[in-house]
Amino acid sequence: MTTISFINMKGGVGKTTSVVEIAALLVKEHRKKVLVIDLDPQTNATLSFITLDQWEKIKDTATIADVLGMNRGSSSREEDFDINDAIISNAGGIKNLDLIPSHLELTFLDLDLGPVPARESVLKNQLDKANLQYDFILIDCPPNLTLAPQNALIISDYIIVPVVPEIFPAIGLPLLVNRVRKWKKSFRDCNVEFLGIIFTKVDRRYTIHAEQMDALRRKKIIHCFSTVIPQNTQVSKAVAQSKPATIVFPHCSGVESYRNLVKEIIRKIEE
Ligand SMILES: Nc1ncnc2c1ncn2[C@@H]1O[C@H](COP(=O)(O)OP(=O)(O)OP(=O)(O)O)[C@@H](O)[C@H]1O
Ligand SMILES: [Mg+2]
Numbered sequence: 429m430t431t432i433s434f435i436n437m438k439g440g441v442g443k444t445t446s447v448v449e450i451a452a453l454l455v456k457e458h459r460k461k462v463l464v465i466d467l468d469p470q471t472n473a474t475l476s477f478i479t480l481d482q483w484e485k486i487k488d489t490a491t492i493a494d495v496l497g498m499n500r501g502s503s504s505r506e507e508d509f510d511i512n513d514a515i516i517s518n519a520g521g522i523k524n525l526d527l528i529p530s531h532l533e534l535t536f537l538d539l540d541l542g543p544v545p546a547r548e549s550v551l552k553n554q555l556d557k558a559n560l561q562y563d564f565i566l567i568d569c570p571p572n573l574t575l576a577p578q579n580a581l582i583i584s585d586y587i588i589v590p591v592v593p594e595i596f597p598a599i600g601l602p603l604l605v606n607r608v609r610k611w612k613k614s615f616r617d618c619n620v621e622f623l624g625i626i627f628t629k630v631d632r633r634y635t636i637h638a639e640q641m642d643a644l645r646r647k648k649i650i651h652c653f654s655t656v657i658p659q660n661t662q663v664s665k666a667v668a669q670s671k672p673a674t675i676v677f678p679h680c681s682g683v684e685s686y687r688n689l690v691k692e693i694i695r696k697i698e699e
Contacts (some may be wrong), residue, residue, distance in 0.1 A: 430697060431565040432623065433580040434588050438600055439571035442590040442628030444472040445570040445663060449686040450693070452672035455525045457687065458694065460563035463515070464529035465551075467492060467576040469537075472667075473568040474529040477519040479670045483529060493531035496550050496579070498502045498540045511554045526562070538575045548615065551579040564645035573607055581608070582615055586697070589650060591626050593640035601625075601649050623696060624625050624651040626689060629659045651696075655689040657682060 434443040447464060454460040466473040474483060494509050511528070519527035542545040567584065569577040581587070587608065589601070605622070612618050627642065630637050645652045657663075660682030666673035673683050 429560075429565065430564055430580040430586070431567070431584045431619070432586045432588055433567045433569055433577065433584040434590060435569050435573075435580075436589050436591065436600070436603070437571055437573060437604060438592075441571075441592050442626070442657065443571070444468070444470075444476065444568050446588065446590050446628065446657075446686070447473055447566045447625055448476040448672045449663070449674050449683060450690055451525060451564075451566050452674035453683075453690045454564055454688055455522060456674060458690065459524075461524045461561070461650075463526045463528065463560065464519070464567045465492065465528045465561045465565060465567045465580070467534070468530055468568050468570040469532050469534035469576075470570065471530040471532065474527065475670060476640060476667050476672060477522070477525070477527050477670065478516065478529065478670055486516070486529065487531055491529045493533045493537075495528060496534075496541070497544075497556050500534055500536060509554075511558045511560075522675070524671075530568075532568075534576060547575060548578045548582050552583045555583060557589055573604075573611075575640065578611070581611065581620050582618045584620045586621055588623050588626060588693075590626045590628045591644070592629045593637045593644065595636070595640065601644070601694075605649055622650045623693070624653045626653055626655075626657060628657045630656045631659045638664055653689060653692050653696075655685055655692050657685045657689065660685075 434447050434473050436443060451462045451464045464473060490513050495511050495514050502649040514528050516527045519525055567580040569580050627641050658681050660680055662677040662680035663673045663682035669676050676685060
């Protein structure tokens with residue numbers, strides 16, 4: 429089982445889109461069994477697989493907030509909750525793609541888990557109890573490094589960093605690398621490594637994009653995947669149908685690129 433967290437402190441860089449499309453492609457074109465965990469209170473990954481109506485039905489009883497034992501007025505803590513109860517099998521009708529949906533309450537995770545010992549390991553403990561069988565677990569994280577991403581990092585083999593190649597990522601990346609390095613020192617059983625940067629929303633007409641990609645490739649702070657994801661409106665339109673673009677627009681340029689990227693990711697993991 430390979431677990432990958434999608435992390436960047438910067439918002440709107442394609443973390444969620446990458447999780448959703450890569451998950452769909454691993455399942456549809458590589459016959460993998462994949463679990464997507466939505467750890468972002470914005471619930472964007474969740475709503476890329478299920479409709480708002482479907483989410484409304486389970487939001488109070490079976491989301492990541494329950495898995496993490498958030499104090500939401502109910503008496504149960506996470507020890508009493510079975511993670512299997514939060515897993516939506518074949519999410520969006522996609523066979524072998526399962527989802528643990530998110531909840532807006534996750535915004536208050538740091539407050540709620542403040543006094544809990546080993547609060548970075550709550551998700552790990554839940555997964556250890558359940559012994560789930562997947563080829564991949566992909567985790568969508570919010571744009572920060574607070575408790576939710578920390579719970580993701582501790583169980584992850586790899587971090588993938590989606591980056592829009594503008595000026596600011598170049599500043600944020602060393603910060604991210606240093607933070608993760610420091611953080612790993614305090615959690616000895618965490619072996620997470622950076623797998624690579626995905627350049628997203630790339631517009632070939634902008635010289636700044638080409639320049640920034642070049643600069644980041646040369647700096648070698650983190651490996652950069654050679655496949656680049658172009659700016660492509662169809663990728664962002666699929667969510668209106670609560671489905672990955674891989675299902676709705678399988679031949680749009682964004683999906684074609686994610687298709688190549690997935691092959692590259694698999695190769696890199698097998699290296
Ligand atoms: N390749 C692309 N081409 C065009 N639009 C894109 C592309 N990738 C993502 N988008 C759009 O850009 C917006 C931000 O993308 P996304 O939600 O994946 O980023 P994010 O990093 O998860 O953001 P946040 O930090 O807020 O969670 C969304 O509206 C999404 O549909
Ligand atoms: Mg997101």
